[in-house]
Amino acid sequence: MAIPGEQSGTDDVLSHEKNWSELPEDILHLFSRKLPDISDFIRFRAVCKRWQLSAPVNDHPPQLPWLLEQREDLENAIIRFYCLLSGKVHTFTCPASHRAWIKGPAYRYLFAYLLGSSQMYLLNPLTRDQIYAPWVNVLGCPDYIGPDLIAGGDIVVISGIKLNSDNGNPRPKMMAFWRPKADDWVYVERVGNSANAFYREQYFSNDEETGITSVIDIATKKIAYQVAPPVGINPLLEGYTVMVESGGRILRLFHHNEAEPCHFDIHYLYFGDGEGKPCWVKITNIGDQMLFLQYNRGLSICASNFVGFKGNCIYFLKYGRYLCRYDIGDGTTDVLPCPFVSVDSWFVPSLV
Template identity: 70%
Template sequence: MVIPGERSGTDGVPSDERNWSELPKDILHLFSKKLTDIFDFIRFRAVCKSWKLSALVTDPPPLLPWLLEVRREEDRENAVIRFYCLSSGKVHTITCSCSRGAWLRGPARRYLLASQSRFQVYLLNPLTNDQIHVPFVNACWCPIYIGPDSSEGGDIVVISGFKNYFDMVFNTRPNMMVFWRPKADDWVYVEGVGNGANTYYRGQYFCNDSETGITNVIDSATKKMAYQITAPEDTNPLLRGYTVIVEAGGKILRLFQHYEAEQYHFDIYCLYFGDGEAKPCWGKITDIGDQMLFLEGHHGLSFCASNFAGFKGNCIYFLKTMQYLCRYDIGDGTTEVLPCPFDCVDTWFVPSLV
């Protein structure tokens, strides 16, 4: 690949004879790591063979989650999916045949949870059309965590649902958890895990009981209760809002989002494990450092702001009434409505080519 030009290069070689495909592989790799939109990464790989080999799909640049637009009925039937890329400000329209007629759920990395009905649920990567069947257990599933498994390597899928159809009809929240590792290719069921905000981290499943405020911690290896964490001391059950539990920078955070007229603000707690003798407990914090949280419903994702030019940490991105994209500044307690090309937004999705 030769790039024409008029001036000579610094090495004395005329620039119209410079072959950019011969750039050092480590330099090309460094360039590829600065691409924060996965479609720019795809274009980079398409330039020539040497550029492609320097930017493997298994080693993509850091990517912020895309925002999924709520799909209209005609979009579902035509298998059209629209995403808003926050880092580039672009809207990406994807035709994914495996999404035809399906409802898509997140937040998630690599796969969205797709459902045609209670009887047909599967994981779907909309960029590759890859599918993974989710076994039918009379349940409407909700994704808890879909992404890298920090405890054993590879990926793990954690979803919650109902034990049976009767529970789904008469209970308002799921009461069982299912997780799956591609390496093991086996679905593991855990019952009685609670019915509120939840997350998964390092082999442990954290689930908040919405009635008592107690957080149950389940060990995924033994499928038994590891320990319980009482609600923060300043918890007021009369306040309007909802709880989110999310992992951020290796720490487990519990957030309570307040509803006060048009104002939103968060109480944030960090899980402290003590010195080995004290019981784990929630401690209130006012700063999450370089972390950015992306919330939807009772779940969320976290990212380091320093990996993304133009973004700052210590903030929370959330969806207000599924119509507005908002950013909460933890430092000054203010909420800002951000520009968004969609009238109705659904969930967050971190794209992947594998």
Template identity: 40%
Template structure:
């Protein structure tokens, strides 16, 4: 009709093709944005797989790993967005957080002595069968271990504190395999491809044992690397063992807790093949390539920068103990440039410490 006005119709966003929705979803590296994306409509909700996620930093209160006076919320800091995410999580109340455990939080209830894995985003909680072990600490927990059948590896102490234990829970068989270690504690250890790598840092030797988890036998004993001259005024040190890009690394942080950014890392790669005269040894390295390390105060894991746009490899994100002018013990979240041998504090609001978790909807 002459003179009539045509009204522009809004596009029907629910009719976007699936391949385009997948492309859009891959551009959302913060999982909170992905959740909002899936909430648009039923069609968009069909996109079930988020892109690889950078870890969030979980706040722990009370200056340690205890969530005893927990009010029902967990707080996370996102490296990518710089945002704080608060997630209701009543299932965490009254537990000790034992992390990092990839996309789960490993919880320990001191009253019931029960160990459980919790995904704080989905609320999924998996209670692991009872094990008589004091204050267990995760050595390795892979993504969705119950579904994948990969073992959950813990370290801990016996009831009399005379002996250390390494324990593997096998989800398929629903049973524990316990390996006794002649040391008080085995925090310096990691798991990869059926082998446990245990650092005897509390003994005089400082050797690293390589243990076959099937036979429970020690297949290699590797002497510690030569001591290096510290490149900072270090008065404290922390040693980590972790798997990174197919290698086993020994990463040692030397730092001064009175100076904010004064610290240095020494990194060695385990060579089980050639070594010195055919014997396994640690080889000092100056680069970890495209890998990024995420360390808490006891343990850590490695991710590839190729999965994250805008992030470079050869960096370490770590927690550094620091005392301020009032001699309060604070935890600084820092980033270390391995190539430049330089650390810088990051703008993280959590000063009482924490651990890492990879946000997941599994």
């Protein structure tokens, strides 16, 4: 007689095996929401039809940014990413990237600028989805063409010089804003030339020479505020400024290039009660947020969505080669493994 809890033979073992495809859909959905790497989410959906239906692509789990490798050869259609979470390199053959500069950082889409033409488009390298942008009346260097922030495919910003002038007047410096669902670009005369961020219909542009931040209302095309640089921060110091929306606030980070050990000065834009002028307020903690910076742009991600990651940290690219993590709390910097010789920007992968 078999002892309760023991298996009497091979047949009994097989009879006790579970058919995972028959799990309730709500349980399968919970499992799918715990997959922090989009590649695992894709494999989950590929198991069977039932698993696919339980994990709709428009309800995938939060994703850590992937690191985009800088492409030296634009003739090929290969795009490579490094996943910080898994330590794996993902390689995609994407015909739409042939002869195209690929820019970020971005959510869902990268920004592609076709070499030797005026053609520009948003590109999702996972789905190969493309959204073509209308012609833009701004001439900019390819190094500066690209999205300052595409939050859910929300907005694209290009800085440069106006191509066509009126009545022979000198061509002004311009910024052009475009939403994927819009028919055309919105043009605003440029007031800044460095770090940028976009939040709640306002564009925040920092001038690297003066340190003044201009807050531009997209609807009116006018400057709503001009904010003096933080007290004690000399814009001519050796370093660079990054602005990023994080947890509903606009943060301004100044990275001291020559400082050893590494150091960031962090401020948030305080608007007050509406009666006084906005100003920068210094902070030493960003809570549960992680910042992913690239040159003068960045992304903010909630750390509590990812096991093994903690908030109050800054991930940044040093000299375009080294991937580093700065702990704001204790001021330490770690150099992290990265398989790429040169890196370009961050991309948050998405299937929608």
